[in-house]
Amino acid sequence: MITLTSVTDGATAKGEQTRELILSTALRLFREQGYGKTTMRAIANEAGVSVGNAYYYYGSKEHLMQAYYDLLQEQHREAVEPILAGERAFVPRLSGVLRAWLDVAAPYHEFAGTFFKTAADPRSPLSPFSADSQPARAASIDVFRQVVEGSDLKVPADLRAELPELLWLLQMGVVLFWVHDQSDDLRRTRTLIDRAVPLVDRLLRLTRIPGVRGVTTDLVGLIRSIKP
Amino acid sequence: MITLTSVTDGATAKGEQTRELILSTALRLFREQGYGKTTMRAIANEAGVSVGNAYYYYGSKEHLMQAYYDLLQEQHREAVEPILAGERAFVPRLSGVLRAWLDVAAPYHEFAGTFFKTAADPRSPLSPFSADSQPARAASIDVFRQVVEGSDLKVPADLRAELPELLWLLQMGVVLFWVHDQSDDLRRTRTLIDRAVPLVDRLLRLTRIPGVRGVTTDLVGLIRSIKP
DNA sequence: GCGGCTACTTGAACACGTTCAAAAGATCGG
DNA sequence: CCGATCTTTTGAACGTGTTCAAGTAGCCGC
Numbered sequence: 001m002i003t004l005t006s007v008t009d010g011a012t013a014k015g016e017q018t019r020e021l022i023l024s025t026a027l028r029l030f031r032e033q034g035y036g037k038t039t040m041r042a043i044a045n046e047a048g049v050s051v052g053n054a055y056y057y058y059g060s061k062e063h064l065m066q067a068y069y070d071l072l073q074e075q076h077r078e079a080v081e082p083i084l085a086g087e088r089a090f091v092p093r094l095s096g097v098l099r100a101w102l103d104v105a106a107p108y109h110e111f112a113g114t115f116f117k118t119a120a121d122p123r124s125p126l127s128p129f130s131a132d133s134q135p136a137r138a139a140s141i142d143v144f145r146q147v148v149e150g151s152d153l154k155v156p157a158d159l160r161a162e163l164p165e166l167l168w169l170l171q172m173g174v175v176l177f178w179v180h181d182q183s184d185d186l187r188r189t190r191t192l193i194d195r196a197v198p199l200v201d202r203l204l205r206l207t208r209i210p211g212v213r214g215v216t217t218d219l220v221g222l223i224r225s226i227k228p
Numbered sequence: 229m230i231t232l233t234s235v236t237d238g239a240t241a242k243g244e245q246t247r248e249l250i251l252s253t254a255l256r257l258f259r260e261q262g263y264g265k266t267t268m269r270a271i272a273n274e275a276g277v278s279v280g281n282a283y284y285y286y287g288s289k290e291h292l293m294q295a296y297y298d299l300l301q302e303q304h305r306e307a308v309e310p311i312l313a314g315e316r317a318f319v320p321r322l323s324g325v326l327r328a329w330l331d332v333a334a335p336y337h338e339f340a341g342t343f344f345k346t347a348a349d350p351r352s353p354l355s356p357f358s359a360d361s362q363p364a365r366a367a368s369i370d371v372f373r374q375v376v377e378g379s380d381l382k383v384p385a386d387l388r389a390e391l392p393e394l395l396w397l398l399q400m401g402v403v404l405f406w407v408h409d410q411s412d413d414l415r416r417t418r419t420l421i422d423r424a425v426p427l428v429d430r431l432l433r434l435t436r437i438p439g440v441r442g443v444t445t446d447l448v449g450l451i452r453s454i455k456p
Numbered sequence: 457g458c459g460g461c462t463a464c465t466t467g468a469a470c471a472c473g474t475t476c477a478a479a480a481g482a483t484c485g486g
Numbered sequence: 487c488c489g490a491t492c493t494t495t496t497g498a499a500c501g502t503g504t505t506c507a508a509g510t511a512g513c514c515g516c
Contacts, residue, residue, distance in 0.1 A: 012482075012493065040473060050496045052475080057494095061473065113350045120348035122341045122408045129408050177454075180350045180357050188454050195450040202443050211437060215430050222423040226405075226416050240463060240512080268503060278466045280505080289503065 019057045022047050026054075026064040027071070031107065035065060035114040062118050066126050066133075068108070069115060073140060075104045080143055090151040090204075094167065095197045097147055098174055102186060102193070105178070109186075116179045128172065141168045155204050156213070158220045163204075166223075170200070247285045250275050254282075254292040255299070259335065263293060263342040290346050294354045294361075296336070297343060301368060303332045312374050318381040318432075322395065323425045325375055326402055330414060330421070333406070337414075344407045356400065369396045383432050384441070386448045391432075394451075398428065 025047040029038040040061055044051045058064050083096035105112060118124050125132035144167040148160065155163065174196075178189045207216045253275040257266040268289055272279045286292050311324035333340060346352050353360035372395040376388065383391065402424075406417045435444045 014482085015494065018494080039471080041471090051473090052497070053495050055474070117345055117349035117352075120404075120407075121345035124345075127408070176348075179348075180355070183456075188456070192450070192454050195446070195453060199443065199446050199450060202446065206440065206443065209439060212434065212440070215427065215434065218423070218427050218430065222420070222427060225423060226420050228411075228416070242512085243464065246464080267501080269501095279503090280467070281465055283504070284464070287504095 015057075018049065018053065022049065022054050022057055023064065023067050026058075027068055030065070030068060030111055035111045062124065062126055065115055065118065068111075069126070070136060072105060072108070073136060076101055077139070077143060079104055084143075084146050084150055088150065088152050090147075090153040091197055091201050093147045093151050094200070095193060097143060098171060098193045098197065099190070101171065101175070102178065102189060105175075106186070109178075112175075112179050116176070137168075140171075141165055144168050144171070153201075153204060155207055156216060159204075159207060159216050162220055162223050170196075243285075246277065246281065250277065250282050250285055251292065251295050254286075255296055258293070258296060258339055263339045290352065290354055293343055293346065296339075297354075298364060300333055300336070301364060304329050305367070305371060307332055308371055312371075312378055316378065316380050318375075318379040319425055319429050321375045321379050322428070323421060325371060326399060326421045326425065327418070329399065329403075330406065330417060333403075334414065337406075340403075340407050344404070365396075368399075369393055372396050372399070381429075381432060383435055384444060387432075387435060387444050390448055390451050398424075 022043065026038070026043045029043055029046060040051055040054060043064075044054050047054070058067070079100040080097050083093065083100065087093050087096065108115075115126075118126050119128055121127060122129070124130065127133065128137055141164050145164040147167065148163050153160075174189065174192060177192055178186065181189045183189075206212050250271065254266070254271045257271055257274060268279055268282055271292075272282050275282070286295070307328040308325050311321065311328065315321050315324065336343075343354075346354050347356055349355060350357065352358065355361065356365055369392050373392040375395065376391050381388075402417065402420060405420055406414065409417045411417075434440050
């Protein structure tokens, strides 16, 4: 059934080339003039193709943004590698990962608002909670799994199992804060990270105190009960 | 300078009537067919005015939604009164307030996604974090101030001062969860409230344990340092 | 009543995201 | 090389949110 040529799933080398041309052009325009001011017509014009052609490869303008986001995540994963490889203490591991996100995403700060906007819509396939973005989310959570696993952190096993997802949620919170942060050089978001991470660390270490243990159990139970 | 007629700030009785007609028509159509499928033309048609007229009173379609949200908050404040008047224990007070929100907002669940979408955009004046919505946010936080003040809860004074805002944040989290909740009769969101509130209560009571006190101080310090 | 002012109202026009029927290329068995 | 079939490309057309120049209506001082 499957031929041995390049045409196995209806994709051609030429087609891939056009797809990438459209994406790179879109990303450039997004960066140069923002998402809102970049029109599909401008993207098509600049790429030297027709509007309809852009829609042949990307279902909507938002899908082009999704591609932007995927790129970001990929860059984040790369930026995080040396930190995860060379550091064992939990606090610098987590801080490093969060700060790396900030550095990677900084050039897109203005445009990030628009991303968050569509991401918050539950019906959008771009929502970080949607089924469609499950792979991207899993990859993102995996970074935090590494943060936990490679660290010297000691927490109860049940909590440890949920921790990567919780830290991912923490990052979502940081991103939400970052999107709204208008201070110079993102000073406030940096403060948030610098102070929140040690706080999280203290909290996690508290879970070994007997009187606190019950709360932890409750928390884990809560998380499990509301998972879909 | 100011005349004694009704024209004191450039608003006429007739104008107010038109404004309300447009709003009520819009809200009806939003409810009947959803936000996305309701066009500005349809609103104008149904209200018997021109499209431009709708824009004379409401700067954008989103502003009509904002009015929807204001209505919701007003209804929530009313629904919450008997609970706050007749109950002293912290857990039922907070649960009651959160459940009341769920009940008030339930008819608009489908349409709430769209609201959240624009709310997450930091440049939108509709964002719950924006300066424009400061009054609405303050009113909303005030409900949680009442939850705390009228309750038997005992927490350190510095934390107590920040608590209303923190509980408001908790509600934002619940709303975010609710928006994405597709379970029957919002079962998952109800579970979240029923289990999270006692957990919050336990956490707050823990703050009086000496070993935990330091973490609380850190938390309060963090909050204060990142406020604008 | 009149001139002028402000509040209000209109609807055509614009810009943008998106769709789609049709054309153009590419590939391949024969 | 032909015809068939699939992939790619086109650009006009549509629907929608939004703008704006122009018009209408009410009101006040005179």
